[in-house]
Amino acid sequence: MAENNSLRTQKLLVGIFSILLVIILIIVAFVEMKVTRDAKPVIEISGVNKNCVTCHTQKGIAVKAIDHWKQSLHAQQNISCVDCHTAKEGDFDAFYCPESDFLVARHPTPKDCAECHEQQVQEFSASKHAHQFWLIKNTDRSVFEIPIATKNGCEQCHHIGNLWPDQSVGECDACHPKHTFSKAVARQPETCGECHVGSDHPHIEIYLESKHGNIFRAQEKKLDLNYATKNNTPIPIDIPVCTTCHMDGNETQPMTHNVSERLAWESQSAWSFRTVWLEEKIGDWKMKRSRMEAICKSCHSPEFAEMYLLTADFTNLQYNEIRRMFVRWTKKLTENGTIKRLEKDGKFYSDPVLTGWDEVPEIAMYHAWHHEGRRFRHGAMMMGADYTQWHGIWDIQKGMVEMLTWAAEKGDSEAKRWVESTDPIKFAPYALFDIPGNPWGINVLSNTLPYVYNAYPDYWDLIYANVKTVYDHNLLSEKQWQMWEKKYKDKEHYLGYKYNADSVFKYYQDLDSKDTKAFTEQAVELKLPSKPFWIW
Amino acid sequence: MSGKFKSWFLQRFPIDTQKTSTVMEKIFIKEPIPKHMKYWYYALGATPLILFLIMVFTGILLTFYYIPSPAKAYESVVYITEEVSMGFWIRGIHRWGSNLMVIAMFLHMGRVFFTRGYRKPREINWVLGVLMLLVTLTLCFTGYSMIYNQLSYWATTVGTNMIKEIPLIGAPILYLLRGGEDVTANTLTRFFNLHIGFLPTILFILIIVHIIFVRMHGVAKLEDKEDEETYSFYPEHFYHTLIIGLFLLAVLSALTVIMPPGLGEQANPNVTPPHIKPEWYFFAVFSVLKFVPLKLGIYFFTALIIVLTFWPFFDDFIRRKWQVRRIHYWVGSLTIILFLFLTVFEIIVQ
Amino acid sequence: MDKESSPELTRRNFITKFVMSGGLIAGAVLLLRNSLSFIFPKIEPPLLRKLLIGKVGDLQPGQAQEIPFGESILYLINTKDGYKVFSSVCTHLGCIINWESYRSRFYCPCHKGIFNENGEVVEGPPPRPLDEFKVEIDKNLIYMWIEEKSGGLS
Known part of the structure; x- marks a missing residue:
């Protein structure tokens, strides 16, 4: 009997283990061991x-x-x-x-590339990248920056718009490096930064200082920039690189190799002006701006994007007023002979409105355009606060002071009067543009500070008239004007005047007085036993 | 119809069915199994056999996809593991099966050793058993080198280098095994041949002979219990074996999912990885060879293998000469303790 | 002995037998199934690669052009029904065919197999038409699709 029981137990064990095996085998059958690997394509080298x-x-x-x-x-x-x-x-x-x-x-050359990439080459040659402006409208810079320097300097970057013996224009591998022609490298911000760098147009620096660039750096490792964008598909990366806004497509915008298709200003120019570049083909500045806005709005709310760009537009308009002042002075000083133009055989080699290298006002005027003036404007367009402020307006104003001081020393009575003036408004010898508030929020107290806001009761009416005038001259769109007007009408809100945060502000004022007390004790009033080594 | 076929068949294959079934019954069905075999510990002999069959089956399947060339070996193993449906399972069973086979053989040998199952007149079967262990270990070694990843490539290089230390015949054997001076494509194909052809055949023959010996002598009864009762192979021991087989398959399949066989990095003959390790069952040997001069180590292990192979005769000799009855207890325990100590030591060291 | 035949015991015997044989059969079936799926693996659709082979307009109607790709040669032909790409390997015994433009036909020198411009067998021993590749026209560029050779591990 026991024999039989143990045999049954064994049979049962066989069953149990079989079922266990079945369960495990079923699990095994559903396990996926596949690891996704990128198959390296086999490269065939054919024929010749x-x-x-x-x-x-x-x-x-x-x-x-x-x-x-x-x-x-x-x-x-x-x-x-x-x-x-x-x-x-x-x-x-x-x-x-x-x-x-x-x-x-x-x-x-681009002609060869166009064998297959015809559209891209056409778009490129319709862009300002291909423009020959640096040969057309310029003084001969090589009098100052000798040829070997302009060759390795100017020409190296401007080679992107090379005019070839075969009549084609451009150099595709400026961005798509030979011989990978990698899209990812072309999209890398540093590719643009090969040329768009440095004191005259620090675009890569502006980008990297902006929120865009900062997040790009943080996410760079997981971004794959090697994507196709030509089919009106959503932007596949979460943070824009240069090409995202200036070239890549999204749901509404086709991808383009014409970087001028989305730019509304000629803000690199000596005077900022609303672009007329190939208007008949690619539309007026409003059309171009609407393209850029369509990209902005992939990520941003329309209100923010429009307000941001409008605020930046005023730096361009303001820039022109500042330049008007510089040009007035260089022209005046040239006409009355204080500045002498470079001249040989009846041909001039310096220009009071473009370049000159040996007199302080010329240099100040040139810098206020070609260096500081661009930093001021482009910093504002691309969120490079530091470039609008310290590398921008600060340097421009410094140039103005140097220019006027120089003119005063040379005996100019107007300049002398300016130098000797103690009126704080003397640093604004030009008309102003402004907008109540900013795109980022409402600050309750910052607008109580500016001198002009307090000293000129009719300040906003003066600004209103200026803005209305540029709107009437088609430098602002209807929509932009309405947006400005809305802010103007409700400026008590946008300037933060109608809000009260005095109690919170008081808290920080108290903290500040403690700081003042601290540095007064620690530094200002500190007396050392030793006398200075140099006695005045 | 079936009657016609039966007569047709029997004319061509004149088998005395009556006699055959009687013989079969006598050999297999009614094989007398001593009572003590009901304890699991005593029934480990079938485990290596079952594992061998599993290994043969999965091994044949693996050859469907494996390509024994340096350029393709690793890739094909990756292909088997990742692309072929159930490939990781077959490969996993083969890989874990080899480990379990070594363990099973150790356990089986341990049991036989401590119960002195090898005692007169069964000495020769012990010798066969040791030979089977050596063949199995060689199979493991050659199989490991098939993967052709960094670790297996360098383990092969280092492992085969030791052969060179054997006096006189070492160098020619090494040359024969490697098919040249270095581990090359020739080595891989030779190892492949050994692994799937020569060695399994040898092992198979040894197993047959081993089983025949077992049947001829009968299962060894416990010492001092020579009058033990017996029971027949079928049904109880049959189920026993079946349960072991099912259990093994389940464990092996589970292992393939829990610890899937790894792939490592593709072999690179120019870069030796920092930690080369053999499989765990060579750890003890590996450990000793690290601490003694290589030549001495080789002599030592050669001597050890000889003693192990002919242990039944040594044991008998010692027992008669010095009248020590428990010598195998001491030798066995010491060996196990040393083996475990060195293996664990090597695991901790890494 | 009579206990043996009690219905309870018979039922238990039956359940035991059922569990054992059921489990064994299921286990065997699954083992077989898994092993068979190893032997007959799912063949994944081959990776295809797009090759640029020409520009629309470069090839006169009725003309063919050799396209070298690695070690092999393919023929691009501008037929009445559009562009077609054929393998140059004769479907008979694997010799390489030649394009004879004056007769608008492919000719295999080994056993005088002749294919017309659509790759169909006109004469001779070839058992089936030439292997044809999928062609795609994108704007003015002609692409063809070819099976990706198994790539190395990256």
């Missing part, structure tokens, strides 16, 4: 290109270029050496590969 690669590799000539090409989308699509480096006898850049009978092109 095999000769190129073999010979270049053997001789060690530009081998990395081949490695770069292998990473490109071109390589994956079987687009190889000769497809771009194709040449006909007589082409400006045709040459025979040494020790061979291969006729190849040394410089593939």
Whole structure:
């Protein structure tokens, strides 16, 4: 009997273990061990290109270029050496590969790229990147910045708009580096920053100082900038790089290689003006601004984006008034002979409204445009507060003081009167633009401070008249004018006047008086036993 | 119809069915199993056999996809593990099965050792058993090198280098195994051949002979209990074996999910990774070789293997000469303690 | 002995037997199923790659052009029904066919197989038409789709 029981137990055990096995096997069947790996595509080198690669590799000539090409989308699509480096006898850049009978092109130009990327090349050549302005409207800078410097300096960056012997314009690999032609690299802000950097237009610095750039840096590692944007799809990254706003498409905007399609101002110019660049093809400034706003509104509320840009628009308008003052002085001083123009054989090499290098007012005027003036304006357009403020208006005003001090020393009575004046309004020898409030919020007390707000009871009426005038001159859109007017009418709110936060402010005033007491004791009133080593 | 077929069949294959079934019954069904085998600990002999069958089955399946070439080996293992449906399961069973097989053999040998199951007249079967252990360990070693990742590649390099230390025949054997001076494509194909062809065949033959010996001698009864009662193989011991088999399959399958076989990094003959380790069952050997000069170590282990192989004769000799009855207890316990100590030491060290 | 035959015991025997054989059968079936799915793995659709092979207008109607891709040669042909791409491997015994523009046909020199411009067999031993690749026209560029060779591990 016991025998039988133990046998049954064993049979039961067999059953139990079978069921256990079944359960485990079912689990096993649903386990997915697959790890997603990026398959590295096999690059085929076809036809005559095999000769190129073999010979270049053997001789060690530009081998990395081949490695770069292998990473490109071109390589994956079987687009190889000769497809771009194709040449006909007589082409400006045709040459025979040494020790061979291969006729190849040394410089593939936009014309070659346009074989496939026609739209992109067309868009590019309709952009200000392709504009020849630096050769058209300029004094000959090389009198001051000798040719070898302008070659390695000016020309290197302005090569992006190179005018080739084959009539094509531009240099695609300025942004899409040879031979990967990587979209990701082209989108990297530092690519734009190769040229848009430094004292004359510190756009990369402005970007990196802005909230946009800061978040980009923080998220950079997980961003994949190698995305397609041509099909009116949402922007796939959460933070804009340069191209996001200036080139990439979103749901409403097509992607474009014409960086001028979304810019409403010529704010690099000596005078800020509403752009007329290829108006008949790509629309007036309002059309261009609406394109930019459409991108802004992918992330921002319409109200914020519009208010932000309107506020920045006033820095452009204000800039013109400041410049008017500088030009008035350089012109006046040139006309009365205090400033002498560079001249040879009846041709002038300096210009009171563009450049001059040897007299203080000329330098101040030039800087107030080409350096500080741009920083002032572009800092405002792209959220670079520091560039509008310290690298902008501060330096401009400093230039003005230097210019007028110089003129006074040279005996100009007007300038002398200015120098000797003690009126605080003397630093605003120009008309003003303003907007009640700011895009970010309401500050209860900051608007109680400015001198002009307090000293001129009719301040906002003067500003109103100025703004109305630029609106009437089509420098502001209808919508912008309405927005300004709304702020104007409700300025007690926007300037924060109708709110009271005195008790909170008092708290900070008390803290500040403690600070004052502290530094007075610790520094101001500190007396040391030793006398100064130099006795005045 | 079936009658016709039966006669047709029997004409071509003249089998005496009557006699066959009698013999089968005598050999298998009615095989007398001593009572003590009802304790699980005494029934471990079937475990390595079951595992061997599982290994053969999964091994054959793995060869469907494995490519024994340095360029493709690692890739194909990745392919098996990640792409082929149930690939990780088959590979996991094969990998964990090898570990369990070594453990099972250790346990089986331990049982036989401590009960002196090898005693006269069964000495030769012990010798066969040790040979099977050695073949199994070699199978493990060659199998490990199949993966061709960094660790397995360098374990192969270091492991085969030791052979060189064997006097006289060492160098030629090394050359033979590696198919050249270094671990190359030749080594991989040779190891592959050993792993799927030569060694399994040897092991299979040894297993058959081992079982035949067991049947001829009968299962060893416990010492001092030579009059033990017996019961027949079927049904009880059969179920016993079946349960072990099911249990093993379940454990192995579970292990493939809980601890899936890893892949490591692809082998790079130019970069030796900082920590090369063999599989755990070589830890003890590995540990000793670290502390003694290599030559001495090799001699020591060669001697150890010889003693282990011919232990039944040594044991008998010692018992007769010095009249010590419990010598195998001391030797066995000491070996286990040392083995465990060195293995654990090596685990802690890393 | 009579206890043995009691209905309760028979039922227990039956349940035991049922659990055991059911479990065993289910286990065996699953083992077989999992092993078979290993032997006959799911073949994933091959990765396709897009190749740029030409520009619309570069090739006269009725003309063909060799497209080298790696070690192999493909033919792009501008037929009445649009652009087509064919493999240059003869479907008979794998020789490489040639395009004969003056006869608008592909000719295989090995066993005189002849294919027309649509890749169909006109004459000779080839058992089936030439292998054809999918062609895609994007604006004025001609692309074709080809199976990705298994890439290395990155």
